[in-house]
Amino acid sequence: MNIKRLKISIVSIMVAFSSAVCASDQLMVIIHSDNQMQSVTKQELRKIFTGDKMYFENRKIASFLSSNSKESSLVLERVYQLRNKRLLKKMWLKKLYRGVVFTQPSIVASSKDVIQNVSTNPSAIGIISVQTVPKTVRILKIDNQRYL
Numbered sequence: 001m002n003i004k005r006l007k008i009s010i011v012s013i014m015v016a017f018s019s020a021v022c023a024s025d026q027l028m029v030i031i032h033s034d035n036q037m038q039s040v041t042k043q044e045l046r047k048i049f050t051g052d053k054m055y056f057e058n059r060k061i062a063s064f065l066s067s068n069s070k071e072s073s074l075v076l077e078r079v080y081q082l083r084n085k086r087l088l089k090k091m092w093l094k095k096l097y098r099g100v101v102f103t104q105p106s107i108v109a110s111s112k113d114v115i116q117n118v119s120t121n122p123s124a125i126g127i128i129s130v131q132t133v134p135k136t137v138r139i140l141k142i143d144n145q146r147y148l
Helices: 002-024 042-049 069-078 085-098 111-119
Strands: 027-032 062-066 106-108 124-129 137-142
Touching: 027 069, 027 111, 042 062, 062 069, 062 111, 069 085, 069 124, 106 111, 111 124, 111 137
Parallel strands: 062 106, 062 124
Antiparallel strands: 027 124, 027 137
């Protein structure tokens, strides 16, 4: 009987731990609570963060990312679909040189700063790690999913 309880406890701990690890590897896209966007595709999100889509309903989109290394790595892989920061820098330099884009996403110190910037700008969009967000922002679904 005690061995059976021990096995159940170990399994419960393993499930809880794996859920926590998965949640820390997830990202969510946030927008201002007044923004009317409901959902975008991963491709549309990539276009926003690469500067290929700069306007939404005649308003210039302001994009924000955290400098947190874990989040940066996940954004690089899941949004930009690039292997390293060197390739991202090269992509931006090409776009800037050709005059295709004039700005790139603003990099701020933390997810908290991303939330602050998005909550004060109705045309802003940001990517942060999964967490509770204030009512001034809301989660934008990507391919009808809450998380990346």
